[in-house]
Amino acid sequence: MLIDEMKYITPEISLLCFALLIVVVDLFVTRKGVLPILSVIGALVAAFFTVGLWGNGGISAFNNMIAIDQFGLFFKLLILASLVLVVMASNKYVLKFEKFQGEYYAVLMLSAIGLMLLVSAVNLITIYVSLELSSISLYALVSFLKDKASSEAGLKYLILGAVASAILLYGMALTFGLTGSTGLTAIADYFRTSSTASPLLLTGLVLIIAGFGFKIASVPFQLWVPDVYEGAPTPITAYLSVASKAAGFAVITRILMTAFGQPDWLHAEWAIIIAVLAALTMTVGNVTALVQTNIKRLFGYSSIAQAGYLMVGLAAMGMATQGNADIRSGIIFFLFSYTLTNLGAFIAIIAISNKIDSDQIADYTGMGKRSPLLAGALTLFLVSLTGLPPTAGLIAKIYIFNGAVDQGLLWLVVIAVINSVISAFYYFRVVKVMWMGEPASQDKVTSSWPEWTALAVCCIMVVIIGVAPGAFVGLTQAAVKMFGI
Amino acid sequence: MLEQFGYVGIFLLIATGFTVLIPLLPKLFKLMGLIPGKKTAAKLVQYECGMQTIGKTWVQFNFRYYYFAVLFVLLDMLTIFLYPWAVNIKDLGVGGLVAVGIFLVILAVGYIYAWRKGALQWK
Numbered sequence: 001m002l003i004d005e006m007k008y009i010t011p012e013i014s015l016l017c018f019a020l021l022i023v024v025v026d027l028f029v030t031r032k033g034v035l036p037i038l039s040v041i042g043a044l045v046a047a048f049f050t051v052g053l054w055g056n057g058g059i060s061a062f063n064n065m066i067a068i069d070q071f072g073l074f075f076k077l078l079i080l081a082s083l084v085l086v087v088m089a090s091n092k093y094v095l096k097f098e099k100f101q102g103e104y105y106a107v108l109m110l111s112a113i114g115l116m117l118l119v120s121a122v123n124l125i126t127i128y129v130s131l132e133l134s135s136i137s138l139y140a141l142v143s144f145l146k147d148k149a150s151s152e153a154g155l156k157y158l159i160l161g162a163v164a165s166a167i168l169l170y171g172m173a174l175t176f177g178l179t180g181s182t183g184l185t186a187i188a189d190y191f192r193t194s195s196t197a198s199p200l201l202l203t204g205l206v207l208i209i210a211g212f213g214f215k216i217a218s219v220p221f222q223l224w225v226p227d228v229y230e231g232a233p234t235p236i237t238a239y240l241s242v243a244s245k246a247a248g249f250a251v252i253t254r255i256l257m258t259a260f261g262q263p264d265w266l267h268a269e270w271a272i273i274i275a276v277l278a279a280l281t282m283t284v285g286n287v288t289a290l291v292q293t294n295i296k297r298l299f300g301y302s303s304i305a306q307a308g309y310l311m312v313g314l315a316a317m318g319m320a321t322q323g324n325a326d327i328r329s330g331i332i333f334f335l336f337s338y339t340l341t342n343l344g345a346f347i348a349i350i351a352i353s354n355k356i357d358s359d360q361i362a363d364y365t366g367m368g369k370r371s372p373l374l375a376g377a378l379t380l381f382l383v384s385l386t387g388l389p390p391t392a393g394l395i396a397k398i399y400i401f402n403g404a405v406d407q408g409l410l411w412l413v414v415i416a417v418i419n420s421v422i423s424a425f426y427y428f429r430v431v432k433v434m435w436m437g438e439p440a441s442q443d444k445v446t447s448s449w450p451e452w453t454a455l456a457v458c459c460i461m462v463v464i465i466g467v468a469p470g471a472f473v474g475l476t477q478a479a480v481k482m483f484g485i
Numbered sequence: 486m487l488e489q490f491g492y493v494g495i496f497l498l499i500a501t502g503f504t505v506l507i508p509l510l511p512k513l514f515k516l517m518g519l520i521p522g523k524k525t526a527a528k529l530v531q532y533e534c535g536m537q538t539i540g541k542t543w544v545q546f547n548f549r550y551y552y553f554a555v556l557f558v559l560l561d562m563l564t565i566f567l568y569p570w571a572v573n574i575k576d577l578g579v580g581g582l583v584a585v586g587i588f589l590v591i592l593a594v595g596y597i598y599a600w601r602k603g604a605l606q607w608k
């Protein structure tokens with residue numbers, strides 16, 4: 001019964017109720033401070049329902065449209081966690097939106113609903129619909145500042161996003177046309193009985209990879225990233241760089257593993273494509289980041305580079321026979337640690353830019369003297385992004401590269417390690433500017449308590465994962481259970 | 486499967502051919518001597534609907550029309566979903582009633598939003 005299956009989407013339904021509630025409350029309440037509290041409560045309620053579904057490994061609901069599995073539930077929790085952190089971080093930033101604060105929180109939650117459905121969708125149609133739900137909300141959020149840069153960013157994101165959607169749809173249409181089904185497991189059944197794929201079907205596969213390549217910002221679909229990251233409100237930049245990217249990786253992992261994971265000749269086919277794209281993505285991201293002077297652009301290119309490391313994991317997954325679960329848990333672990341690290345870095349950037357009202361790296365000069373805590377936290381996150389001990393970034397990189405070497409992708413790992421060294425240059429340039437230079441003004445830079453709390457959570461998690469990763473490795477290994485394989 | 490894609494291909498060919506052919510028709514007629522092809526001022530005017538154009542294209546509309554158009558679309562949605570439900574009201578039973586109720590609540594939030602933000606006022 002359809003009604004009985006409603007319990008599988010309780011997290012999304014509860015989040016939707018809270019989003020609508022925020023819209024209504026915003027109209028009648030003059031004290032806007034209640035809105036972020038409502039959004040956090042909404043996210044926590046949704047997280048509670050998500051945890052309640054945990055352990056229901058591998059059920060599909062609504063005629064194979066949505067799957068309830070550990071993999072999807074883990075990513076739902078990750079998206080909800082980043083939603084909470086972004087809401088806490090935008091506490092002061094929303095004052096820039098004046099009378100549109102309610103819309104900001106509501107649309108943010110709608111995009112989270114889209115992403116949550118996206119990571120649990122197991123049918124090309126639900127995948128597309130939830131992708132659009134999240135994307136359309138994000139287009140609106142990117143242009144929320146309504147100034148020149150923000151509007152330009154929103155328009156660029158909208159147009160390029162529409163092109164990517166069209167490419168993705170074309171790939172899906174070809175796949176559907178030749179396999180006769182939109183369900184991921186049904187597509188897998190088709191491949192089990194066929195020994196070769198027609199060139200048209202491989203075209204469909206490539207187009208699907210291209211469509212999601214836009215979402216995860218892989219080369220050559222990365223051109224939107226720097227402009228959109230720079231123009232968007234900083235909390236939204238943070239949200240784009242973690243939640244949207246994590247969901248993109250989750251869904252591409254699911255599609256490749258479930259629909260195109262078997263037989264051997266097929267997954268070797270896309271593994272090579274992903275491996276080449278990974279090498280290009282890392283290199284382009286890191287080399288271009290070297291010359292950036294704006295911290296948001298720098299993080300844009302850095303996030304492209306990080307997507308490249310993640311694609312090393314995807315390529316290794318394609319090389320492995322029988323869908324090696326260890327490699328998949330490596331990708332999940334990397335996304336987990338990357339989410340916390342990158343969000344933490346952005347929260348520090350938001351706190352600093354609230355005070356100095358600038359995103360230029362040059363204006364960060366002497367930040368170590370003006371706010372030792374913020375500068376210290378940002379340094380920790382930059383160290384983690386470089387992949388040095390004692391942080392989460394190191395463990396995540398080792399995890400992914402180890403799996404890739406096991407699958408014979410040594411050449412790719414060598415490129416990735418060289419790239420990590422290059423990345424140290426620009427990450428440590430920011431560190432050097434913050435601690436070595438003399439500050440232009442002696443004003444202390446401080447922040448509000450929600451931002452401090454969010455920052456502290458990220459700092460502690462990054463260090464704990466770096467020092468004692470055991471429990472988190474266990475969690476990610478439990479999260480590899482995917483419906484249909 | 487391939488056959489169905491073939492139909493799409495034929496459709497694509499016809500559509501492309503048609504779009505290329507139509508703008509070329511006057512040239513073709515001129516070559517065939519069917520029309521004189523003299524360029525007078527009236528012939529070079531943008532064709533809209535046969536009437537003579539009055540004023541410029543860049544007329545400014547009141548922005549409020551846009552709000553009403555959007556609200557009208559909302560009402561349209563209401564009709565589209567309520568009508569099939571009303572026709573099958575007996576078969577759909579309580580489940581259908583609850584579903585329509587949820588739908589109306591979500592739509593009502595939209596209307597309350599429009600009302601409080603002043604979209605219903607003509608100022």
